[in-house]
Amino acid sequence: MRILPRALALPxxxxxxxxxxxxxxxxTALFLRFHAYSFHDWWRNSGYSxxxxxxxxxxxxxxxLLYFKEVSFPRRFKPTHVLPRIAKIVLILxxxxxxxxxxxxxxxxxxxxxxxxxPTLLAFWVLTFLFVSAGRFVVGxxxxxxxxxxxxxRRVLLVGEGPSLEDMKLRIRxxxxxxxxxxxxxxxxxxxxxxxERIAVLHGAEAFRERIESLDVxxxxxxxxxxxxxxxxxxxxxxxAAGVKLRMVPSHLQLVISHLLLSETVPVQDRTKDDLVLKxxxxxxxxxxxxxxxxxxxxxxxxxxxxxGIEHHVAHLTSRMARRGFRVVVYSRPYYTGTADxxxxxxxxxxPTIRTKHLDALTHTFLxxxxxxxxxxxxxxxxxxxxxxxxxxxxxxxxxxxxxxHGIDWKREKWGAIASxxxxxxxxxxxxxxxxxxxxxxxxxxxxxGKFRKPVTYxxxxxxxxxxxxxxxxxxxxxxxxxxxxxxxGRLVPEKGCHYLIEAFRKVDTDLKLVIAGGSSHSxxxxxxxxxxxxxxxxxxxxxxxxxxxLDELYAHSYLYVHPSDxxxxxxxxxxxxxxxxxxxxxxIDENIEVLCDEDTPADAWNRVPPAEGAPTGFRFRRxxxxxxxxxxxxxxxxxEGVERMRKKTRHWLRDxxxxxxxxxxxxxxxxxxxxx
Numbered sequence: 092m093r094i095l096p097r098a099l100a101l102p103x104x105x106x107x108x109x110x111x112x113x114x115x116x117x118x119t120a121l122f123l124r125f126h127a128y129s130f131h132d133w134w135r136n137s138g139y140s141x142x143x144x145x146x147x148x149x150x151x152x153x154x155x156l157l158y159f160k161e162v163s164f165p166r167r168f169k170p171t172h173v174l175p176r177i178a179k180i181v182l183i184l185x186x187x188x189x190x191x192x193x194x195x196x197x198x199x200x201x202x203x204x205x206x207x208x209x210p211t212l213l214a215f216w217v218l219t220f221l222f223v224s225a226g227r228f229v230v231g232x233x234x235x236x237x238x239x240x241x242x243x244x245r246r247v248l249l250v251g252e253g254p255s256l257e258d259m260k261l262r263i264r265x266x267x268x269x270x271x272x273x274x275x276x277x278x279x280x281x282x283x284x285x286x287x288e289r290i291a292v293l294h295g296a297e298a299f300r301e302r303i304e305s306l307d308v309x310x311x312x313x314x315x316x317x318x319x320x321x322x323x324x325x326x327x328x329x330x331x332a333a334g335v336k337l338r339m340v341p342s343h344l345q346l347v348i349s350h351l352l353l354s355e356t357v358p359v360q361d362r363t364k365d366d367l368v369l370k371x372x373x374x375x376x377x378x379x380x381x382x383x384x385x386x387x388x389x390x391x392x393x394x395x396x397x398x399x400g401i402e403h404h405v406a407h408l409t410s411r412m413a414r415r416g417f418r419v420v421v422y423s424r425p426y427y428t429g430t431a432d433x434x435x436x437x438x439x440x441x442x443p444t445i446r447t448k449h450l451d452a453l454t455h456t457f458l459x460x461x462x463x464x465x466x467x468x469x470x471x472x473x474x475x476x477x478x479x480x481x482x483x484x485x486x487x488x489x490x491x492x493x494x495x496x497h498g499i500d501w502k503r504e505k506w507g508a509i510a511s512x513x514x515x516x517x518x519x520x521x522x523x524x525x526x527x528x529x530x531x532x533x534x535x536x537x538x539x540x541g542k543f544r545k546p547v548t549y550x551x552x553x554x555x556x557x558x559x560x561x562x563x564x565x566x567x568x569x570x571x572x573x574x575x576x577x578x579x580x581g582r583l584v585p586e587k588g589c590h591y592l593i594e595a596f597r598k599v600d601t602d603l604k605l606v607i608a609g610g611s612s613h614s615x616x617x618x619x620x621x622x623x624x625x626x627x628x629x630x631x632x633x634x635x636x637x638x639x640x641x642l643d644e645l646y647a648h649s650y651l652y653v654h655p656s657d658x659x660x661x662x663x664x665x666x667x668x669x670x671x672x673x674x675x676x677x678x679x680i681d682e683n684i685e686v687l688c689d690e691d692t693p694a695d696a697w698n699r700v701p702p703a704e705g706a707p708t709g710f711r712f713r714r715x716x717x718x719x720x721x722x723x724x725x726x727x728x729x730x731x732e733g734v735e736r737m738r739k740k741t742r743h744w745l746r747d748x749x750x751x752x753x754x755x756x757x758x759x760x761x762x763x764x765x766x767x768x
Contacts, residue, residue: 113222119214181220252278310336311338317347391405397636423442442458494520496530576649651676665677
């Protein structure tokens with residue numbers, strides 16, 4: 092008798108509130124249609140017909156609840172999931188009502204049985220949507236309050252160890268609506284031994300069964316190391332003997348089965364692998380949702396990345412989040428990528444856009460913002476200041492929003508006066524509208540803190556250290572030899588400062604080539620001016636956009652990488668160059684300098700050639716100063732030993748400070764913090 096109220100209270104409340112709201116919509120619609128009539132006369136003429144229709148509609152709605160298994164829905168309730176579920180039920184209810192009216196009209200002798208007008212039907216359906224949605228919110232808030240008081244929660248035993256257990260704990264923390272109370276955490280091993288984890292260790296299936304009975308739990312959440320087949324089948328036998336439900340996340344179960352099929356030994360005597368796999372499918376319940384969260388990425392052009400630092404940022408971040416159990420959706424522009432539906436576990440959703448310089452990002456992010464309102468999304472993550480204008484829209488519907496600021500976009504020279512004003516509005520929106528704001532550099536964090544007086548979170552871009560590739564493709568494709576060229580990589584837009592580099596390079600007496608890997612980004616006039624500037628100097632080579640292994644080789648085998656930008660957030664191209672051990676020369680803007688040194692690095696450390704140990708891990712010149720850039724190029728070309736010593740420091744420096752796994756950890760912690768509010 093103790094279990095009955097706990098198992099039925101919230102589903103019963105859901106059904107009751109749904110029916111109250113449904114009939115409230117019915118009565119309201121009828122009142123709007125017939126409020127000028129005498130109720131007595133109306134009921135005498137048509138009341139019974141409407142009573143029959145109301146009873147039929149209630150019956151249809153209950154049938155839909157059972158068919159869609161919505162009666163058990165409160166255990167999975169999230170406010171942001173209400174609209175899609177209600178829309179599904181009300182849509183079918185609309186069709187059922189129309190069919191019922193049509194059928195009644197056809198069977199009636201007078202052919203005027205229900206007498207529903209079109210405005211009445213429309214009012215009924217709209218009010219049903221609004222009333223039932225409100226009712227679902229009431230149930231959800233009631234459930235959250237009860238769970239917060241420790242009521243109506245299921246007592247469960249958590250079993251496992253290692254990364255799988257940590258993943259399960261993280262999933263439980265993210266799913267506060269799941270309604271479980273962890274009474275203990277244990278592991279099962281064949282014999283006594285030391286354990287580094289702070290969890291109880293049981294020895295064998297019998298000891299595990301006794302622990303279940305002593306704790307009086309009816310459900311076990313299982314997250315074993317995939318290779319630990321002894322623990323897997325000991326827990327399976329213990330749960331079967333105790334008569335409790337054993338649950339695993341589907342991805343964990345598939346990993347265990349894969350290890351079982353690939354193992355050379357069978358963990359249970361006198362059983363075949365097929366028998367054991369069948370037993371796992373029969374005993375383990377993996378038909379439930381315990382996702383970490385659903386995250387929508389908006390503002391990037393798409394994935395997989397080709398050109399664009401934001402796109403590389405989104406691709407690295409989302410692929411790692413997908414491997415950690417998040418459901419991630421990236422809203423992509425149709426022209427950017429040919430990939431159809433998925434990339435490295437991330438869903439790609441293409442929406443149309445108006446592909447012009449000023450409307451491309453604006454229209455695409457607006458459509459994406461409208462779309463996620465009707466999806467089961469926990470966090471909408473916007474990238475860049477312009478798209479941040481629409482970040483308020485999903486937040487109005489209960490969706491947590493995050494904006495990552497990659498740079499001060501309104502200062503970019505490619506924008507005209509009106510576009511800059513609009514981007515300034517985006518800057519204001521990025522500080523006011525979202526639940527949290529992220530900046531990719533400490534310089535941007537100080538800028539936001541000083542201008543808007545609002546705390547922001549600093550989470551930098553990351554980098555993935557790869558093996559240094561041999562110089563194969565650059566020789567075949569571009570005719571380049573290792574250490575025979577100076578490299579620039581980036582979009583050919585004014586704020587990247589490529590014109591400074593070409594002018595300075597032409598003043599340097601050297602046999603090295605200047606290789607420019609990049610192309611136009613709504614900046615054809617500027618790109619043409621660069622080619623005109625380099626005309627007559629065969630040392631300057633324009634390669635266009637370069638991707639994949641060829642780009643890796645360009646970074647790894649350059650003599651010097653030059654990053655002369657006037658404006659940055661935190662350049663991924665600069666981080667990539669450093670990750671391949673390139674010696675870099677950068678303009679002395681704060682965003683570039685913070686990549687190469689710590690905040691306490693003395694000013695005179697920059698003047699040492701060859702460089703001393705430690706920071707900085709590159710060289711600098713005065714921003715926009717062509718003469719100083721030419722002087723530094725001459726100095727470094729004449730000092731190959733110093734360049735080589737600098738090259739050896741860079742990868743170790745990056746490994747300690749810029750790592751995508753660390754970036755992903757900090758981002759997911761931020762998601763957890765705002766979701767649980």
